[in-house]
C-alpha cells in the first residue's frame with residue numbers, strides 16, 4: 001500500500017517542538033523569539049499566507065509583528081524598514097514576502113537582511129553555508145527544509161545509494177533541496193525546463209521531488225514503482241464541479257494516477273505547504289537561540 005505522507009501531522013509535531021523551545025528560551029532569558037513579516041501590496045494570496053504565518057508565530061509564543069506596506073512603496077522605504085528590523089534586538093527573524101511588486105528589486109532587499117535574521121534562508125551567506133556543508137551556523141530555506149523532513153520520515157537520515165531527482169532549479173527551492181539531498185548522501189540530479197527527457201530521468205529516481213510550477217505535470221509513467229514522490233507545487237485550477245468560478249489547489253504531480261505507482265507520496269494540499277510554515281517557525285526559534293548565545297535546537 002502506498003503511504004500518503006501527512007504534512008499536516010509532521011508540521012504539527014515541528015510546531016509542538018518549536019513551542020516548547022520558545023518557552024524554554026523565555027524561561028532562561030526572559031526573551032521570546034521575535035518574527036517580523038513584511039508584505040508589500042495587495043495580492044490576496046500573499047496576504048492569506050502572511051496571515052497564517054503571523055497566526056502560527058503567535059501560537060508558538062513568539063513576538064509577532066507584521067508590516068504591511070502600500071503597493072507603491074519605494075525601494076528606499078522598504079530597505080529602510082529592513083535596516084530598522086535588522087537593528088531591533090527584539091526581532092530574531094525577518095521575512096519579506098515574495099513576490100514583491102515589479103518595480104522593486106527583491107534580491108537587493110533579501111541580501112540586505114542580516115544573514116542571522118534571514119529565516120527564509122535566501123541570503124547568499126546562508127545559501128553558501130548550505131552548499132559548503134555548514135549546518136551549524138546557517139539557516140536553511142523553509143520549503144526544502146520541510147520537504148527534507150518528509151523524505152526522512154520514509155528513508156531516515158542516510159540516503160546512501162538512492163537516486164534523487166529534483167525538478168526545478170530556483171534559489172528558493174530546487175538548488176537548496178538538491179544540496180540537502182546531497183548532504184544526506186543521495187545521488188542527486190537537477191532537472192529543469194531545458195532537460196532533454198524529464199520522464200526518463202524521473203523513472204530512474206527513488207526520490208522524485210517536483211517543483212516545476214505546472215499543474216499535474218508529473219504523470220504515472222514518470223514514477224519508478226515504489227518511489228517516494230514529494231510534490232512542491234501549488235497551483236490553483238478551475239473547479240467547475242465546485243461551482244461557477246471556483247478553484248481547487250493541485251500540485252505538480254497528477255496525484256490520483258501517481259499514487260498507486262509510488263511507495264510514498266505527499267499530497268497537495270496537506271503535504272509540503274504546512275511544513276513550509278512550520279520550518280519558518282523552526283528557523284525563527286533557531287535564530288533566537290543563537291542570538292542569545294545558546295545552542296540551537298535541531299528539527
Ligand SMILES: Nc1nc(=O)c2c([nH]1)NC[C@@H]1CN(c3ccc(C(=O)N[C@@H](CCC(=O)O)C(=O)O)cc3)C=[N+]21
Nearest residue numbers: 049096097098099120142269270271272273274276277
Ligand atoms: N519570502 C517568502 N517565503 C516563503 O516561504 C513564501 C513566500 N515568500 N511567498 C509565497 C510562498 C508560498 N508559501 C506557502 C506557505 C504555506 C503554504 C500552505 O500552508 N499551503 C497549504 C494550503 C493552503 C491553501 O489552502 O491555500 C497546503 O499546501 O496544505 C503554501 C505556500 C510560502 N512562500
